[in-house]
Amino acid sequence: MNAPSSESSGFIEIRRRGLMLVLSSPSGAGKTTISRRLLELEPQLALSVSATTRAKRPGEVAGSDYHFVDLTEFNLMINRGEFLEYAKVFDNYYGTPKAQVAREINAGRDILFDIDWQGTQQLAHNAREDLVSVFVLPPSTRELERRLHSRAQDSADVVARRMAKAADEMSHWAEYDYIIVNHDIDASVESVRAILRAERLRRQRQIGLTDFVKGLREGQ
Ligand SMILES: Nc1nc2c(ncn2[C@@H]2O[C@H](COP(=O)(O)OP(=O)(O)O)[C@@H](O)[C@H]2O)c(=O)[nH]1
Numbered sequence: 001m002n003a004p005s006s007e008s009s010g011f012i013e014i015r016r017r018g019l020m021l022v023l024s025s026p027s028g029a030g031k032t033t034i035s036r037r038l039l040e041l042e043p044q045l046a047l048s049v050s051a052t053t054r055a056k057r058p059g060e061v062a063g064s065d066y067h068f069v070d071l072t073e074f075n076l077m078i079n080r081g082e083f084l085e086y087a088k089v090f091d092n093y094y095g096t097p098k099a100q101v102a103r104e105i106n107a108g109r110d111i112l113f114d115i116d117w118q119g120t121q122q123l124a125h126n127a128r129e130d131l132v133s134v135f136v137l138p139p140s141t142r143e144l145e146r147r148l149h150s151r152a153q154d155s156a157d158v159v160a161r162r163m164a165k166a167a168d169e170m171s172h173w174a175e176y177d178y179i180i181v182n183h184d185i186d187a188s189v190e191s192v193r194a195i196l197r198a199e200r201l202r203r204q205r206q207i208g209l210t211d212f213v214k215g216l217r218e219g220q
């Protein structure tokens with residue numbers, strides 16, 4: 001039988017299970033920028049570091065933005081069952097290693113995923129109760145293209161291919177819990193923080209609530 005955990009004050013403690021916050025968007029809409037700001041502002045939130053076969057961009061740090069691996073290593077990781085989900089996006093493979101996610105959630109920390117709709121569908125299938133999904137839309141197609149060019153990290157033909165895929169990716173918006181149109185970066189970050197604040201209070205994430213309320217009723 002589970003004994004209610006107590007703090008030194010004698011109050012029964014409510015603990016919280018961590019949640020899995022997914023941010024998806026067409027490439028260039030701003031989810032990496034939003035993610036970086038959230039991680040600075042939310043000490044309870046950790047980034048799920050994906051493995052990818054894509055080349056490192058200038059400014060990216062191996063092991064903190066992505067684990068950069070070759071296709072042979074990626075296939076080995078698949079065969080060893082190390083991924084919670086994985087998908088091919090554009091011409092590269094991307095996957096979420098299981099170990100880090102389990103560690104964070106069980107420690108009551110929240111974990112942020114910058115993954116596409118294919119990965120989100122797999123997480124919804126495997127972990128619906130823990131999942132909170134947010135789709136980020138650009139204010140317009142023209143602004144999306146401007147942002148992809150302004151990032152200046154991909155060649156012109158890569159930008160053209162990302163634009164060509166954007167409509168396809170955006171067609172998945174209805175599979176998400178929340179939608180944010182990223183006009184202003186500060187407002188978008190605050191919207192995600194509001195979602196986090198409310199979602200952290202969901203009944204299903206509270207551990208020890210039955211004992212806590214029982215204690216209240218018994219006058220503790
Ligand atoms: N399914 C899945 N998608 C991922 C993962 N990591 C990144 N992605 C997605 O892959 C796409 C390309 O990412 P990236 O090459 O970093 O370019 P970005 O679109 O500019 O962020 C984005 O839609 C990411 O959300 C992952 O582990 N799993």
Ligand SMILES: Nc1ncnc2c1ncn2[C@@H]1O[C@H](COP(=O)(O)OP(=O)(O)O)[C@@H](O)[C@H]1O
Binds near residue numbers: 151
């Ligand atoms: N609200 C915004 N207003 C203007 N520019 C933005 C906004 N959000 C992001 N950007 C810029 O758009 C470009 C693409 O953003 P990024 O976060 O890399 O997108 P994604 O991760 O969705 O591909 C970057 O140069 C970023 O600074």
